[in-house]
Amino acid sequence: MTQTQDAACTKCKFFDDHSAKPQADDGLCRYNPPVTQPSAEAHGLWPVVSSNDWCGHFRLDTLAAGNAD
Numbered sequence: 001m002t003q004t005q006d007a008a009c010t011k012c013k014f015f016d017d018h019s020a021k022p023q024a025d026d027g028l029c030r031y032n033p034p035v036t037q038p039s040a041e042a043h044g045l046w047p048v049v050s051s052n053d054w055c056g057h058f059r060l061d062t063l064a065a066g067n068a069d
């Protein structure tokens with residue numbers, strides 16, 4: 001079980017270090033599908049998270065640790 005002090009979005013398998021991020025330590029959370037927008041023509045938005053954020057869906061990025069499924 002993951003200890004909460006070890007949880008961080010940057011260590012999570014669902015974190016995407018996206019190139020269009022607004023801040024240096026920001027990224028996108030890919031746990032859920034993009035959030036739909038009121039306009040049918042607008043692209044859905046992925047939630048922006050900071051490096052020190054975390055949530056109850058945290059899963060250690062095993063690919064980075066060399067222990068892929």
Ligand code: SF4
Pocket residue numbers: 008009010012013014015028029030031049053054055056057058059
């Ligand atoms: S918000 Fe939760 S699921 Fe998303 S990247 Fe952060 S810890 Fe992972």
